[in-house]
Amino acid sequence: ELHAARDVVKGHSNALSTMTSPGAGPVATFTRAASRVVRTPERGVSVDPLADAVEGAEGVPEVPVIHSGTGVGAGALEHALDAGVGGIVVEGTGLGNVTGALGEAIGEAVESVPVVVAGRPPAGPTEPVYGTAGGAVTLADHGVTFAGDLPAPKARVALALGLAADLDAEGVEALFAPPA
Structure with missing residues (x-):
């Protein structure tokens, strides 16, 4: 999965797939066969x-x-x-x-x-x-x-x-x- 920096948090202390974006979800998902863009990330604080x-x-x-x-x-x-x-x-x-x-x-x-x-x-x-x-x-x-x-x-x-x-x-x- 691909997550936007604004939304992503570590969801578990030691799980291999630990990154999650509560309330927003991933920007894209990937399998062996394909990649899929799920959403366009919202532009938030621009640092x-x-x-x-x-x-x-x-x-x-x-x-x-x-x-x-x-x-x-x-x-x-x-x-x-x-x-x-x-x-x-x-x-x-x-x-x-x-x-x-x-x-x-x-x-x-x-x-x-x-x-x-x-x-x-x-x-x-x-x-x-x-x-x-x-x-x-x-x-x-x-x-x-x-x-x-x-x-x-x-x-x-x-x-x-x-x-x-x-x-x-x-x-x-x-x-x-x-x-x-």
Whole structure:
């Protein structure tokens, strides 16, 4: 199978056919007798021009992924800010929701660094639906950028390259905007 980089994830720790594209499927399949194009991949975040703007890893700022889940507080996010990171990707649950404590800390973090919120599920977009302290509606009000259907590890690469290419807040937002 051939998968698009935007969609592909490792689906099993040691299976020989481990790569999968949840919610999208492969771009093409191959047998001994034939190859078949199944779909045209959607163009998403374009990091090529960003990668060209970066000269070596030393030009790429640190962008950690902070995971949310039951009982997660603000400690990891506060530690990252104290360490002087360039931006933060938060992996929320479902639609991009986080715990109340983490949501409040994100509200303060967006004042100093870009914060991108991705969802934990392997398919589907982040969307502001809930308005609790850690709900995505509240996070949107704080000024976070949502990763859409881009998973946290890929959002991290995109944000780091965007920051290394000196994108401003609007540029970061545009980086994660859905394709037109």
